[in-house]
Amino acid sequence: MINTANTALLVIDFQERLMPHIHMHEALERRAAAMVDGCKLLDIPIITMQQYTKGLGETVAPIKKALDGIFNPMDKVTFSGCKNEAIAEGIKNLGRSNLIVTGVEAHICVQLTVLDLLEAGYNVYVAADCIGSRHPVDYKYAEMRMSNAGAVFSTLEAILFELMVTAEHPKRKEISKLVLGL
Secondary structure, eight states: OOOOEEEEEEEOBBBTTTTGTTTTTHHHOOOOHHHHHHHHTTTTTTEEEEHHHHHSBBBHHHHHHHHTOOOOOOOEESSSGGGSHOOOOOOHHHHSSSSEHHHIIIIIIHHHHHHHHTTTEEEEEEEEEEOSSHHHHHHHHHHHHHHHHHHHHEEEEHHHHHHSTTOTTTTHHHHHHHHHHH
């Protein structure tokens, strides 16, 4: 199970020139920003990746705003974040065995990163409502492949409430407000 002591969040490639083409991108951006906000409230470490920033642009404004104060994206040209030495080392240095994954595109950079993380021995929790692709069919088969490989699929709300453990958590009201606003 995930908890605040053993979990980190990966934010993959929510970039300006890519997001307008992602299926239901505005809702996806809101949910991903809420995941970042929730993880920040719970003191979960966050690693942000950007694919070829020069070509695809910066992280989109809603997510960048949520990352305010900790926005330090790691640029990559590899599709899997794990194939980038700095990112792989950054993840390892967090010392967390459980990784929550958000990002685009589900069937490319998200899927390849997830498969490599699983191979490296991490427990991977994919926030199903915080990943996306241009085409629903790509999302569908990426979800199947990652799940079959051992990734656990859940949702933004389920993950944040699992991390809080109890209704008596000091951040419960703030987390509830985040998810009710979606």
